[in-house]
Amino acid sequence: MQPASSHGTPALRTRSRRLLARQGLLDKLAGPGDRRCVVLQAPAGFGKSALLLSWQRELVSADTDIAWVRLANLAGGDLHFMAALMAALGDIDAAITRHAVAHARPDADAIERLVIALVRGIAARGRKLVLIVDDVHCAQSGNVLHALQLLVEYAPPNLLCVFASQDELPMTLAHAPASKAVLELRNDDLRFSLPESIAYLGMRLPDLDARAAAAIHRLTEGWPALLRLASVDVRRRRGVHSPLALGVPDPEPFAAYFHAHVFPRLSATQLRLLTCCAAPTRFSAALCADLAGESFTPAMCASLLEPLTREGLLSEAPQAPATGGERWWHLHPLLCSVLLSHFAAWPEAERLKLHATACQSFAVRGMHHQAVRHALAAGNCETAARLAEHGAVTLFVKGRLAEMIALVRQLDACTIGDNVHLGLWMAWVELADYRLDDCARSIERLRATPGRLDPAMRYRLTLLGCLLAIRSDDNDAVSRLLPELLAPPAAADDFALAGRRNVLTWLYLHTGDFEQARRIQRDDPLPLVDGEPVIGTLFGSLVGQCLVGLSFAIEGQIHRAERVYRQVLREAQERGAHCAEAARLTAQLLVEVLYEQHGPLVATRFIQEQLGTPDGLIPDTTLRMILVSNRAQQAAGRWPEALAHLADLTQADGLLQRFHMDRALACVLLEQLRIQLKSSDADAARATLRKMEALQARRPDAEASSILRRVADVGERARIHLAMHDGELPLALAKIETLLRRYEQRGQVGIVAALLLQAAEVERRLGHTEASKTRVCAALRLGHRLGLMQTLLNAHDDALPLIRTAAAIPKLDPVLAFFIERIEALAQSQHDEQTEPPPTQRFRDDRRLTRLLTLREAEIAELLQQSLPNKKIALTLGLSLDTVKWHLKNIYMKLDAHGRRAVAARMRHELELEHDESGSGK
Template structure:
């Protein structure tokens, strides 16, 4: 929506023009025209407002962008700042004058409106101009000179805004605007807003700051601005959905407004579809009204053709357009569309502009252009705006079927030559050329695999249906990789068995890839025995095995030793074996790269209970990813999943669970270890929020999933957690039934003493201890203590020292019940000392229902080591319970029920953590130390918090938060 400043003045001017006089008193007072004609909440775009701020020597500001980029809204918010600073403003909107113009009176209307706007600032300016008006050939220049002299005499700074310059049709109006800039005195700043290039030439004086030009790329909303704008319109919209809409609209303000209106409408009518994909009709209408009329018929046709691929160049466009078009001609036609914000340049190998992938519904194809040796190195590539591409694809779908097939048949050879494997296969399938699609997929999968792009190879083959796969054993092997990625483990196992039994066999390089696939299947099934059986094949790659397959061996071996409890051996493999190379480059990213290997090293420390060591490794991985600029999805997901355990120990389950929720894809574990961690962290957050019934339902669903996948180690851990929840709820009968399920599971693996499945026996032992402690039969306590000691000894022998921390506190509680106060206190202090060394806090709290009381009692002991005192205080702070929640309210709410309501839902995870510590009256330095941040980073977060919560300092934030939590 465009503002209508001086609407009243324009009407008065029109009436006065026929009377041959200027309006004596404008309808809108100076400095506040737009504010009085329209009352609406505007987004304050501080970064752009700072760029607009008047600077010495600046003569002119130009805002040039298509409709809907927020030019007038930006000027309205700027106007408020200028008025507050005492700067005078005059505003003329040429679109309204164009509507009034009849019989060639445009010149008169413009000059009348211009003088009326300046008269609202200072009536003497207009009087001076009227006094010098003469009806001759130089009338316009004479009037401009008179206005300029009056402005100079006014003395104070004036900002003259001329909006909708593209509406000016008269040459004389263009001349008047040109002269205003050329003759402007130092106290006049001219601001022009237009959809097109200005119809006059600005002749700035020498100097870099004479003219400021802001175009569509400058005016796009940033991610944070989109989030803020959408929350103004949809207060309940979560940050992830807002970010998705930002990517979809690519920061185009008007499209964001349409998307938010569509969301608001559909939320009241029907459920929101996945990804919040909007109804295309409003966007098609918008593009039809404001964009397509500005394109030639040829431009619109070319853009429609180019909507078929996700990226295109001028040469590719010419090939799709057919005879009669050259790359140079297409480039000439496409470049203006880029200036209009309809498409954006992307570099070969990049994922492209924000929102280009995923928002369009196409399979992700990161990095596909890198493998395009046939494409010219300097070939320029573009992507269509995501929503525009959707609209154009809808237009393309209305073309005759034969014409569309012809387009796809042209597209796939061109895309294949450029190494754009995914799109080539997609277009071959759309052209119904299944044989070509199979050939392209086979060649592309091999090319991507040997480059280390396993996920892309899987995504490529996923496009093929069984009929296209046919009897080709190579394609069937890639299809088995797809089955593994989709967690169709039984299908994957059957495919592997069929390929192993292939009569003619498969070539050695593919056979080694098959071995690697079988190893990954064993890992995903948590089957270290099956992996052990494949070890000899894994360690003896054939000469034909590619480098990437060899690289995978390193991480597979690390996981095998990790699961066997050989922690130092697992680390040694990553430390001592040479880094695998592909060509001259080390394999760093992907599932088989060194960064995932380092994550497994961190996991080895975590398995021992050394949280400090694990966190150090994970943080190093993140730092290296940042330094390399890598976008490796697998590494980022795996690191985020493993860091959740660190956050759980340091900050509790609520913070850890929210860190998982805020990172897309993190909830799905990459390996059984992370799958189990995600389940337990999410469930303990439900428990911490008092949502016991939901916690039990969640555990039941997790147990069913793990049972279907045959991951008995994970199933045992989930059953143990279920038993603990039941005991907390004092449901002893249910807990005994769960123990029977655990014992039945153990009966399936009765003699396992090593490997992953020994955890089943450990879970049974822990369940019996917890149930016996809950029953609290005094005669059984000495025997129970001996069971705890025996289990703790087994953990120490295996090097899993962290698991003994909770057992120490359980033993301390038994000693207390037996009346052995001194022995109980000694065990608590030993547990605190070990927990402090390893970095375990939440583990201590969860050891037993009375663990916090034992820790408090130990802290009160005179002359206790100050380090242990401080550590105990931190544990007590961690134990502060969240506000109670009604189990029956808000069933669809997020896991972090307390933090996701009210003021704090406006904040990011890190900002919410800062606020929690701020409410505890921690100074900035202590907040930085607690969260592992720099002092400058804490100050930066505080600035954002003050802005979002509309607070003016720490005390105001704390007061508002306390009042909200008290329900005031």
Template sequence: MPTLPAERTKHNDAQPVSGSLPRSAGLLLSRETLLARLSLSASAPHRLVVVQAPAGCGKTSLLQLWRRELVSVGSEVAWVGLGSDDNDILRLVDDLFAALEPIDAAITREARLLAGRGSDPEAVERMVIGLVQGIAASGREIVLVLDDAHHLHSAGAVHAVQLLIEYAPANLRCALATRTALPLFLARARAADQMLQLGPDDLRFSRDESVEFLRERLSGADDRIADRLHALTDGWPAGLQLLSVALRRRPGALPEQVERVCDPKTFSAYLEQEVLLRLAPDELRLMVCCAVPSRFNAPLGAALLGEPLGTAHCAALLGRLAGEGLFMTRTAGADDPAAWWRIHPLLRDVLRARFETWPAPERRRVHVAAWHWFAAEAQHHDAVRHAMQAGEADAAVELVEGCASELFVRGELRQLVSLVRLLPPALLSERAGLRLWMAWVEVYERRLAECARTVAQLRIDLADAPPAMRYRLTLLRGLLAVQSDDTLGAMAILPELQHAPDGADGIARAGRRNILSWLYVYRGEYERARRIQLDEEPPLVEGQVLHGTPFGALVGRCLVGLAHAVEGQMIQAERIYRDVLFEADQRGSSCVDAACMAAGLLAEVLYELNDPAAAARLVEERLDVLERVSIPDTVVRVMLVLTRARRMAGRPLDALAHLEQVEDYAQRLGLDRVMAYCLLEQFKLHAERGESEAVRDCMAQLDALDARHAGVESETLSEIMVVAERARIRLAIWDGDLQGALRRIDALWVLCERRGRIRRLAYLHLQAAVLERRLGRDDVARERTREALRIGHRLGLVRSLLDADPDALALIEMVGAEPGMDPLLAFYAQRIQASARQSQANAGSGQGAGSDSARTASLELLSPRETEIVQLLQQSMPNKKIARALGVSLDTVKWHLKNVYGKLGATGRDDVVQRLRAAGTKTGAP
């Protein structure tokens, strides 16, 4: 058969393996007929290619030939060779990243940040959407090849591939090579004539192809010999290659003396008899040892032999065997002894069967040698797998525990999950240290309820553990409290948190600083929150400052900025956030927590300084990642910024859609404070639209939340009462009870002053001033306006004043122009007025641009599914209801909406509806 290239070498752990395609040991046979079917017309290529046939039919060889042709015309090919380990969704994701990043690192940027934050269908869909968006944005023509796709049968892996096919943008084509039928739904692609399927009959060599193939491999092969071998193999490529190897190894043998080889069963028997038995003992022993791991190189081969054969000798031996056509391929670096090799599956099956006949002690020795070699190379997955196969389960656990800190520091907890899945569940339950790491993973994946149960059990099981391990558990409880928005839970462990025991490592001491800073912010001890970061030297982890992870120094600096922002010192906060964001982006995925936190908090500052468009741009491009990796504090701030920015831009439907998404997030994680803020913003949007029933429904839900947490001492949960009170103030104004609203404002003002929420005091002063003026008490209104301006000027506030009430700007203008006004405050008032006018001008120009292009909007541009979604959109139906109506996931609705926006040139839901209405497009009920 044509030389079968091994799959693309995968990026496993930290292995320094080339990512290039494997080099052929010989020439590939040109197969013009099949290539013509694969290529078709350049204007209408198949979006999906499935090559399904038994082993040895030349699936990989054909796709490698196609790859050469694609590359020659400027297309990019991402090649993923799959093995049994890749059935794990986390391993498959890493393979996809390793294949696509050499084309353009930006393709996987967002998907890499999302990967590993859960393996549930929603998390997988988010990751795939991030990946296809990266592919679409690259603009490159890409063919993604999944070789040996029959290894994929787990629900997560199959779901990921199904979504890749369904969501593939116009510049992506997928090709799958498989031995068996795939558990994928492909009928839609087949019905649309977007799929090409090739089977074993298509792949068999014609008589002329057999002749060409054999003349390259058998000197002196004439038509008679070729005809005979073609008949014996029925044109089966693997059979032709095997017979040619056998005849070369038996000088003088005649074609009549070989047996019929036309399927995997006869292949195995003939290979054993005519090829393997004719190898020298050292050659055969090396081949059997090298078949044990999924891939090998000369240094590993020498280690597995356990004999004084050096690496150079093994490299020479492997090269000679491959040169004889013995079903082996090299990844790259023909002269590099460390180059990786793979054995064709048919040959590997035969060699593994031979290995199983070896005595148990010898088999164990080989696995032990593989375990130690991979461990020394920091290739954790293979090391753990071979330790398990050697019967050394305890050693496998120690390997996992030994690399857990390294993976945590690199921000690669999903690799830890993948390693743990190699261990027996019973063993996992016995090892408290490993269970402690898995609890960290539960927080990482936002499985907060599961983590709480794990923590409760670990507190019992680790009662007699060393102090350093118990302190790790204390930190985990603190991180769980942060992610659960629970200062009360954090307060319960404050005495334990404050003093790290002797023996606590750098990760533990770094985590202590960040959790304490967060807690002090919500106790109103802002200076103390800052000092813990600024006065103490950052702990070192393996001799370096820990920058990434929620425990890193960059998140700590964000918390310093947060302490400033909560007080209202927005300019100081802005400087910190910008520096952190720049450094976190430079450092890459290990610092994603800090990057998202800095972006979300910086957006709050930009909005406060009256640049809502810049604030929205900053977070919209990171929105999916922000929601998955951020703490509730960041999510609240991003929600408020985006909602208000979209409302200011005249996009209330987009604002409501975003609130619906945040509401789903809050319900899923049980975050009542986030839910309260979400309801308050919905209240305000419905009030602006005059939707009385919706306003009162939001108020009823807020009342219920407030009642549920009445008397709670937790600073975060007690914020629910503040949010509910702000809604009651607005409802009293809505109902015309201005005196009642003022009483509530004054009571809330006292509470906020006690908690040090100075920025909120300026807002409340101005809100009260507007009400005082409506009641005819102009002197009081002026004085409260001046007090609001004094606070605002000291803190550099803009939106906190303008958002207090639609009539706030008129008061600011009136007071700022009064004779005898403090010149600084007068100038500050003028700046606020100028900023407000600029905001109005920007909003007006944005709406005008939408109207000018409305005539181009048409449902003819949309797919049937997109048209259904737009029809429901025009009924002001939120995404969640659209998903239920169509029987699809929420992420699927959002994905199609993004496509709709792109096709119509729209900025969001409101823009789509306005454009279609302006264009006179009619949509009936779906």
């Protein structure tokens, strides 16, 4: 071996590497000046040598001497080690080893005598020297370990010993006297954080987007060697999407690594146990014993599995409910994929037996999802159906709707057969998956068999029909179900009754009876399940309060809506993950508040950073986020992009058309028409109007349909814009007057404010100056009372100059004058920000994405796990301290983690649930 010194690199220098500067770890290695020892202890592939190479660069730049010895390159034996050590030190300065050579005598004290001579030579040189001994686990002699221990104990102040090993070092070596401080870096310290993984993958794969990099990070869990192999696999495919970039484990790129570096370190029994435990997504020692066979006990399995957590092969999972406090683990995702390929090679009878055993074990523990999954894997569809039906009822009545949907999502049509109860639960899954047509057909089939559903199940069917109508934005369908909704049977469960309360609120706020909608939430008793209030789910009281806020927003009372939203969001964050749906809905509704107060650019940034995915939980939030996101493009003058975004949404296979969201579709078409007119493309605008008229003509009974009436009103607003563009000012004014009366009767005064400004512009063009000023003042008073600024700015293209004319009115009310200044400031801020707006969000249909942390939240969670305080997290990511605190609240809420240490476990649990559901949905 040719040892390294401060003038060279070890044998690793023959391989060209692109090393990621891991500044956090490098800062730890730099450490205090009185440190005497650094220990890097982790399995192969955790980047120990790469980290030391990066550190070596900094040490060389700081004019520090470096000696590097790799025990893996030695033939073995005491003499070989001491010769390599002396050669490495002699390469720095021959004076260091001169006395050691003179005192070399083969006796019992030879090792100690040589070490003493070396440390005297290092001390005499005086310069800082770092001695790196790599692959210490390869030491074949106790004398070698003794020599390393003596080097630490006798080290002069200018010597720092660094040891890298795959195995645990002897305690006497790893824990030197307190006066000679020791830094230990292990698996969790050496894993790449999410930002580091993204940076590393970006360095190797410049075209890889951050979402794909984050998916690969989660699969590899930051294991450096696995990250490198993943990058090789993505590059090898040359444009063909790698499953890894989609978060799907693929064993092929990693099998050779695990076979070469991981499996040889395991006993045959450990490997067998891990293979048994690869089939379930989580396991305990007792479950492992069940799967392994009669000769194994839980205690035996625990003793064999526990050491593997230190190897990075197992991670502790959150306790499963109703399991008596058992300790649970899950396998590293990529190791699990490799072991599953081993398991697939077992004889079929043995595999089926293991799945059947797992099914029984999970069923006893009340873990419904896992029990059904293994029943299906065992080929026992009858057992799967029975367990799913029982589990679905249990989860539903306890208010655990998301878990119920995940449970039933595993079943296929063959397993469900003609079981009407399972058919009902599958219809809930279809609704959750936004398969609205399938859900409607399922409800129709179930309603055709009334005698086969007991009263409680039938009431759940009624509730499902109401939710389908809400998601389809069909309030008339909800009205038709109102008699059934108001007459629950005695057998109706508490959770269904809780849902009834929120459905009624929804219906009343969309029929314009805002006070009745609010009265239901204010006066009706709080719904209870098992004596506990239903708070955080879709049917809970917090979502009910969200709807109260929405009733104010529809009226145009943005100030009051905001107060409700802020209060709900604060409570939801305090209560944790069980209120995630309420918190998400509230945040979506807050988008409108931000839009009114700060404009579309700020609101769109909020969608991206706080919500992650911009798909709304209800049609109202979907529409608001579509328009806000699009207006961010308009505010930046990116008209082609804005039009392309809207064109995508209005296609036959677009989101709005597929889900029959006619009201939202009409509003999007109106937005498209306005951009076309602003671009002086009147022909395209008229073609858009014809699409709106065709939308209205889908059914002839527009007067009988509240949705179609609203579609017709949106069409009239489009005609007003066209009339103003064409100079048909009296016609435009007449249409505005008609719509003003209509919206005032409905109490939708937010739209009234915009219409008043449009009327003022028409009056100005007609030369009616005083009438125009009167209309402007009326719009400003209404806007000020309701908290509307962006709505006034967006009323028409010349809204801002028109608003400014009011400022010149003699003795203008100071309140209105100040309100005008605020509107002008808002317009100026948008002008200042428009150089680089956030990109338009594309609206995904995958509802399950909403359960993941946003990329920014994941970055903060990774830094939080490194014990960084909030201020350092803010500095690292370039955020304000308040923004970091906001994200932390979201992280704790989504993961139900009430402390920093709980975040890692909760993140793993969330990913496990996602894996379960994606697997069952195939």
